[in-house]
Amino acid sequence: MGYRFGVKSYDLIIVGAGIIGTACADYASREGLRVAIVEPGPIGGGATAAAMGHLVAMDDDPAELALANYSLQLWEDFTGIEQIEYSRCGTLWVAGNATEFAQIPEKIARLAAVGVPAERLESEQLYRLEPALQRGLTGGMRVPREAVVYPPGMARHLLNRACVRGTTLYPLRATAITAHGVQLEDRTSLAGSVLVATGCALPQLLPRLPMRSRKGHLVITDRYPGVIHHQLLELGYADSAHGDADSSVAFNVQPRPTGQILIGSSREYGNDTPEVSMPMVRRMLERTFRYLPALRQLNALRIWTGFRPVSADGLPYLGRVPQRPNVWVAAGHEGLGITTSLGSARLVIDQWLDRPTAIDARPYDPARVATWA
Numbered sequence: 001m002g003y004r005f006g007v008k009s010y011d012l013i014i015v016g017a018g019i020i021g022t023a024c025a026d027y028a029s030r031e032g033l034r035v036a037i038v039e040p041g042p043i044g045g046g047a048t049a050a051a052m053g054h055l056v057a058m059d060d061d062p063a064e065l066a067l068a069n070y071s072l073q074l075w076e077d078f079t080g081i082e083q084i085e086y087s088r089c090g091t092l093w094v095a096g097n098a099t100e101f102a103q104i105p106e107k108i109a110r111l112a113a114v115g116v117p118a119e120r121l122e123s124e125q126l127y128r129l130e131p132a133l134q135r136g137l138t139g140g141m142r143v144p145r146e147a148v149v150y151p152p153g154m155a156r157h158l159l160n161r162a163c164v165r166g167t168t169l170y171p172l173r174a175t176a177i178t179a180h181g182v183q184l185e186d187r188t189s190l191a192g193s194v195l196v197a198t199g200c201a202l203p204q205l206l207p208r209l210p211m212r213s214r215k216g217h218l219v220i221t222d223r224y225p226g227v228i229h230h231q232l233l234e235l236g237y238a239d240s241a242h243g244d245a246d247s248s249v250a251f252n253v254q255p256r257p258t259g260q261i262l263i264g265s266s267r268e269y270g271n272d273t274p275e276v277s278m279p280m281v282r283r284m285l286e287r288t289f290r291y292l293p294a295l296r297q298l299n300a301l302r303i304w305t306g307f308r309p310v311s312a313d314g315l316p317y318l319g320r321v322p323q324r325p326n327v328w329v330a331a332g333h334e335g336l337g338i339t340t341s342l343g344s345a346r347l348v349i350d351q352w353l354d355r356p357t358a359i360d361a362r363p364y365d366p367a368r369v370a371t372w373a
Contacts, residue, residue: 008036008168008190009190010034010035010036010168010181010190011192012028012034012035012194013035013037013182013190013193013194014037014038014195014197015037015194015197016039016196016197016199017037017039017155017169018045018046018047018048018155019044019151019154019338020197020199020337020345021039021195021330022037022043022044022154022162023341023342024197024349025037025159025167026158026161026162026345027345027349028162028345030161031349033349034166035167036167036192037162037168038172038173039169039170039171040171040172040173046200046306047199047200047307047337048152048155049152050216050218050305050307051335052218052254052262052264053148053150053151053254053338054147054254055146055147055148055149055339056231056339057072057143057339059110060238061314063315063363063364064315064336066114066360067344067347067359067364068336068343069114069115070343070346070359071339071341071343072146074343074346075147075342078154078157083153083154084149084150084154084157085258086148086149087255087256087257088146089147089148089255090145090146090147091142091231091232091233092121092130092141092143092230092231092232092233093107093140093141093143093237094133094137094233094234094251094291095139095141096137096236097138098138100234104139104140104141104235116143116145118142118143119144120139120140120141121141121142122139123137123138126140129229130228132228132294133232133291134292134293148231148254148255148256149338154341170188172185176205177194177196177205177324180192181193182194193326193327193328194327195329195348196327196331197330198331199332199333200213200307202309202317202331202332206321206327206329209311209321209331209332209369210311210369211331211332212310213310214267214269215267215268215306215307216264216265216267216305216306216308217264217265217266217280218303218305219262219263219264219281219284219285219302220256220260220261220301221260221261221263221295221298221299221300222299222300222301223258223259223260224259224261225259226259227295228253228261228292230255231252232253232292233250233251233252237251237252245267246268247266247280248266248267250265250287251287251290251292252264252265253292253295261298263285263295264284265284265335266283266284268280276304281303308334308335309337310334311331311332311334313368313369315363315364316331316344317329317330317331317332317366318351318361318364318366319348319364319365320351320366322366328348328351329366347364
């Protein structure tokens with residue numbers, strides 16, 4: 001590292017060590033940059049720790065699909081790493097009625113257009129794959145190459161790789177972005193370009209970038225291997241995930257490599273307290289039991305909450321901050337940050353390096369936000 005008037009100097013100072021920030025540190029250090037990462041709490045301890053860890057190609061928005069598909073290709077390099085619990089269980093989208101079932105060919109076509117294989121399942125095929133599902137479902141769609149991971153383990157793995165390459169971790173809070181870098185809570189000054197990857201806390205350093213927090217609950221069971229075999233979601237999941245309702249629930253269940261079952265998902269605006277809301281948990285579980293009644297008999301070990309960072313339009317901010325030539329941002333991924341973390345890092349760091357990006361970066365440009373005008 002270099003020094004400038006006694007100030008520690010880096011090519012890039014990353015604020016935030018969730019999976020987005022650590023992915024940026026991993027890629028930037030791999031490309032030879034001198035990197036510092038600033039994080040006062042546990043690595044991957046915020047939104048990353050409260051994520052289900054699904055690796056899925058959501059197809060409801062072309063820009064979201066492009067980023068997810070790009071990132072899923074990069075995830076292929078991380079199979080077989082024990083601490084991240086990568087499991088290619090595949091995703092099975094369940095149609096609860098004929099209307100949802102009729103949407104499947106269009107979804108398959110959108111996925112096929114970017115090279116993601118998927119297949120439609122008739123009702124009898126659905127039950128052969130997942131016998132525990134509630135009877136009477138119309139069918140579904142299977143995406144066989146999708147997976148689940150353990151997000152905090154991945155964040156720690158990425159940071160460890162970056163540190164081996166010389167990245168410096170500052171376990172402190174960044175209190176301000178300065179003309180030359182950042183100031184830390186102990187009054188240490190770091191000089192260099194700044195990349196803010198703090199999720200819901202983004203407005204503390206970049207107040208003109210709109211960001212909302214969306215609370216969610218998760219439940220994990222004791223070990224019940226073999227009850228389910230795929231990640232299971234209802235085909236109406238995206239309506240819940242992308243909707244503007246103050247609160248919503250959707251069926252989303254995962255088999256973990258440990259044999260446990262992870263149950264989601266809920267979404268709430270306007271509730272900024274981390275306490276568990278049992279009425280919301282009951283609502284979420286009743287939605288789950290409609291699809292998987294056998295889960296009523298299982299024991300839950302833990303319930304916890306977290307907050308998803310939601311941008312002004314639902315797409316992440318990835319790029320240079322308007323009117324701040326040395327400040328960059330990677331935040332606002334809502335519920336798709338684990339899937340898109342690796343692609344997001346490449347997109348931002350390649351722009352910082354003034355390289356061509358693998359996909360069109362314009363849909364994620366922070367300059368699109370009207371308040372910057």
